[in-house]
Amino acid sequence: MLFWHVPAPNEAMLISGSKRQTQDTQFRIVTGHGSFVLPIKQKARMLSLALREAEITEDCVTQQGIRLTVRAVSVFKVGDDAVSIANAARRFLSEQNQMEELVGRIFAGHLRSIVGGLTVEQIIRERSRVSQEVIAGSHGEMEKLGIVVDALQIQEIDDATGYIDNLAAPHAAAVAGQARIARAKADQEAAEREQQAAALKAEYERDTAIKRAGFLAETEQYNARAAQAGPLAQARASHEVIEEQTALAQRQASLAAQRLEAEVGRPADAEAYRQRTLAEAARDQVKFQADGSAYAERTLAQAQADANTARAVSLRDGNQELIAANRIVENLPALADAAARGMSGASLTVLNGTDGVNEMAAGVVGQGLAILQSLQRGTDPATAQDGDDRNQDPTPRIADSE
């Protein structure tokens, strides 16, 4: 239809020249539906209610007096209510394409006041405070223009004084320090681990070396033993040989000693014995000679005494026989002497000690007496038979010492 105008969903149709005016405006606002627009009599214009954006770059000073260059994006639209549409239509209807520029310029001033009410930290951190400032600073003015600010986004803050960097510096330094500390710790730990590993490695190497040395020593020991075994055996053998030789030498020495004993000692002993025996014999001979001579003298003396006694008796008794016998008795010492002399030249061995000597002497005397008796028998055989019947005179009788 030529005269039926319908606004798009994001448009408001403003019809001027209409008599039916719902609001107090000089024109009819139509949104969301169509309407007849009579040609010539009425005029329709469309106002876009779509979202628009304005970029603002502005030098601002914060509450702390820090100069910042803020680049912000303001997103706005014409309000959906009749008042806003009317306000916006009256202002922007013919310059809709310049709306962003105009609003941007207006908003730049607001941005200064918004930033001036905040600190840098709040701008950076507190979004709700920024929004509050935007509302407080720009709401009245925007309402005049019939514009609703949907959002104000601060896109970039250019900080000429380096305040933000300085603000960040302690944290950055702390973080960097922590990072360095962590790195150092990690390094240290790694180094420690490495050192431990190296120490362990060294320990294992040491143990291995010790074991190896031990085995080597053992091997060497056995080798040495093996090497010594020959000489040792030789030494032992030679030791045994020497022992045998020693034994042999000892035997030879004992043999020589025995031989010496036999050849020299024994003859010498024999000789010594002989000499000693000879000396003893000589000594005994001398002794016996002395004894013999002593005995002979004693016997002679005795015989003399007996003879004297007998003579004295015979003198007293006047016994002829005795006188006759006296002759023989007188000769007795001479007989005994002769018997003794017969022995004195003889070299004899007396084996019965002193008794033997006495026996000999007695024998000698006995011989003397036997001679005497035989002589008496020769002179008077009668008297020899009855010798016992004779008077009991104490004639001395030499008992046979058997």
Add this chain to the structure above:
Amino acid sequence: MRAADESGRSPVGAVGRVTVPIPPDGPGEVLVAVRGGSEAYTAWSATAIGRDVRIVVVDSVSARTVVVERLPS
């Protein structure tokens, strides 16, 4: 003509929630369900109301400014 145009609808009585905290001595912002969508209004209140608290619009000061109160639960 039927009154299909809702551009004159007042937000009074509408329920919404706070998008920018309302200080006791300054404006905040509320998002109110109106005209089949949701629109942001500058909101004033006698008491401070925190973010995301449900409110009811009790008065309209101007076209884009309302007075709100906490929605009694």
